[in-house]
Amino acid sequence: MKPVELYVRHHAYLSGKPYVARLLGTHPRYGFDREFLPLRFAHRSRSGATGTKVALITEPGIFECQDPGKRGPVRTYVEVTDSGEVVSLSGPEEALERLTSLAAL
Numbered sequence: 001m002k003p004v005e006l007y008v009r010h011h012a013y014l015s016g017k018p019y020v021a022r023l024l025g026t027h028p029r030y031g032f033d034r035e036f037l038p039l040r041f042a043h044r045s046r047s048g049a050t051g052t053k054v055a056l057i058t059e060p061g062i063f064e065c066q067d068p069g070k071r072g073p074v075r076t077y078v079e080v081t082d083s084g085e086v087v088s089l090s091g092p093e094e095a096l097e098r099l100t101s102l103a104a105l
Contacts (some may be wrong), residue, residue: 002082004057004088007042009067011019014074018075020055021079023062023099031092042076062099 009016021034022033023043044051051067060082077095079087089095 001059001060001080001082004080004084004086005042006055006056006057006063006065006078006080006086008039008053008055008065010041010044010051010053012070014068014070016068016097018068019064021064021104023064023095025099025103026096028093030060032064032096062102066093 006020008020010018018039019039020039021040022037024033024035027033037057039053039055042052042054057080063078063080065076065078067076073079075087075092077092079089079095079098081087089098
């Protein structure tokens, strides 16, 4: 699979820290068991307060991306396929459903 880039926004004055995490399964306290991926700046404003961060995905799986927002963090869920295609998922329920179906294979 060729590497895929997933982008998240960085904003110092909005609530929520940006991250990209591979979903590994369920966790009794946090809902999902996550492996947080390293982020690097793809673009940064002059002041450094805003910008875009990127995570490099080298293996297929289900991922959770968190962007900061005015009313709290905004989470999106995507599946990266074996061919490197990024498929948007409707929410955490569909992410869990896909995760359990992948684990069954």
